Amino acid sequence: MAYLSTAYNNITGTITEGIGNLINLQALYMPHNILIGSIPASLGNLNKLSQLYLYNNALCGPLPVTLGNLTQLTRLLLGTNGISGPIPSSLSHCPLETLDLSHNNLSGPAPKELFSISTLSSFVNISHNSLSGSLPSQVGSLENLDGLDLSYNMISGEIPPSIGGCQSLEFLNLSGNNLQATIPPSLGNLKGIARLDLSHNNLSGTIPETLAGLNGLSVLNLAFNKLQGGVPSDGVFLNVAVILITGNDGLCGGIPQLGLPPCPTQTTKKPHHRKLVIMTVSICSALACVTLVFALLALQQRSRHRTKSHLQKSGLSEQYVRVSYAELVNATNGFAPENLVGAGSFGSVYKATMRSNDQQIVVAVKVLNLMQRGASQSFVAECETLRCARHRNLVKILTICSSIDFQGHDFKALVYEFLPNGNLDQWLHRHITEDDE
CATH class of the missing domain: 3.30.200.20 (Phosphorylase Kinase; domain 1)
Structure with missing residues (x-):
């Protein structure tokens, strides 16, 4: 037997250890049932298994360390259960592309080995658990990942600057944690990001100017932190429908539609120095505008070719542009x-x-x-x-x-x-x- 599916059947009871005898199994689909008990360690015997779907059940107990034996496992979806304990570092031995452990009772730090899995390319969702500790700097090695959701845990410390290396990210949600320090300017390197949510943390300092260049954003949520200083008034910050910054009492400036108080001005004692600063800023702004125009044209051209190629492959008309x-x-x-x-x-x-x-x-x-x-x-x-x-x-x-x-x-x-x-x-x-x- 290569494939076994019992999805959407309201099946009750436990998963028997005998399932480990199905050594030719390649895919096991058992979501949306009422399965209880722990995940059997014998699943580690299924060395041909590439897909394991057990989400939306009532499973409990720890994640078996033996899952690390599944050297062909690409999709592991265990969300919405009652699984507890730490995430075993042995999962790093699996060539995972998709990982969903959301809405469980997992605790302890997120193992750094997990963020070193170079094959992760679809999404990692470990939201709504009780993970603690800091976010490992190894997260920056996930260069091919499309989506990362670690929201509503108890992760503390700073957002590692290395996260700017996740060049393929379209969705990043770190909300509802205890993240501190400043927002790393390296987030401005995520040129393909569409949704960025850092709300409900303890982030401080100013909003990096680099975020203004993320023109593909449909949602930028920085609400309910401890941010202060001037809000950028260019790029994505010109669209009040995109940005959420409520709950940051120290912010000022920005476009008038934000309703923030004006930032205090600082007078200079050296008029010549002031003229030099104005001239330098003007030149830099002009160069930035030219660079931005060329970047936008390049992105538009690349997006047009990508969309056209995808639609031609699927047999659909070129006149329709997909939405996400x-x-x-x-x-x-x-x-x-x-x-x-x-x-x-x-x-x-x-x-x-x-x-x-x-x-x-x-x-x-x-x-x-x-x-x-x-x-x-x-x-x-x-x-x-x-x-x-x-x-x-x-x-x-x-x-x-x-x-x-x-x-x-x-x-x-x-x-x-x-x-x-x-x-x-x-x-x-x-x-x-x-x-x-």
């Missing part, structure tokens, strides 16, 4: 039930609010249920149909999303124009009722 999973989560308030406007055999439709050309637009997001047979084929077929069709009575497709969610699952969605007048079923039933009367 994180943007859809933000636009639907986490796919909140109050935004659900309909559901069908292949998925659900949510009302969402997104930004386009500095304006907010209301759209309809159809999220496909990929557990349903034929859903993926429906996604491609619907995109191809709407690409070729042209009719005034057809709802216009605006964009698409083909990605993975924060737990590593495939995610596909279509974004349409939002029609506020109900659906076809409601119109037919209303007309039938009126005719009967």
Whole structure:
């Protein structure tokens, strides 16, 4: 047996140690059940196992050290259980690409060996645990990682400057910890970052000017720290809808929309020195503007080629630019039930609010249920149909999303124009009722 799946079945009881006898097993899927007890150490015998999904159960006890024997394991998803104790450093022996240990009772420091796994490329989520100690400097070696979430633990100390080496990061969440000292300017090296959350810590000092150059940010949350000094008034800090800085009583300046008090001015006793400073700043600003323009043009060109290549590979039209999973989560308030406007055999439709050309637009997001047979084929077929069709009575497709969610699952969605007048079923039933009367 190479694959075993018991997902979404409300299975109770424990996982037997005998599972370690399935030595040819390559993938074990048991999420969304009611499994209890500890994770059997015999899983370490499955040296062909590449994927282990046990999330959303009621498992407890420690993580077996024997998991480090799984030298082909690339995906380990154990989130939302009651697993306790430290994270074994033996996990560094696994060629992991995705790691989810979130929403458990894990404690102790995060082992530095964990952040030395060079194969990590999708995401690491250890949020909502009780990890303590400092964030290891080895985190900077995760050059290929897309997402890192260590929020709501008890991590202390400073944010290591080496984190600027995570050049591929699109999502970084360190909120809800006890991080101290200053925000490292090296965070400005994360040019591809879309969401950066450092809120609810004890960070002090000023906001680094380098963060202003992160023009791809959709959320920059620095709220509820001990930051002080002037807020930058250029780059991303010109967009009040992106930055969150409440709860920092020592901040001043910034754009007027922030409503902060003006920063105190310092008079100089040497007019000549003042002119020299102004001249130097002007020249540096001009050079920075020129560099920024060329950087933006290069990024735009690279993004255009990347999007075009991806869409051509998937068979979809070049006219649609994808949105990210994180943007859809933000636009639907986490796919909140109050935004659900309909559901069908292949998925659900949510009302969402997104930004386009500095304006907010209301759209309809159809999220496909990929557990349903034929859903993926429906996604491609619907995109191809709407690409070729042209009719005034057809709802216009605006964009698409083909990605993975924060737990590593495939995610596909279509974004349409939002029609506020109900659906076809409601119109037919209303007309039938009126005719009967």
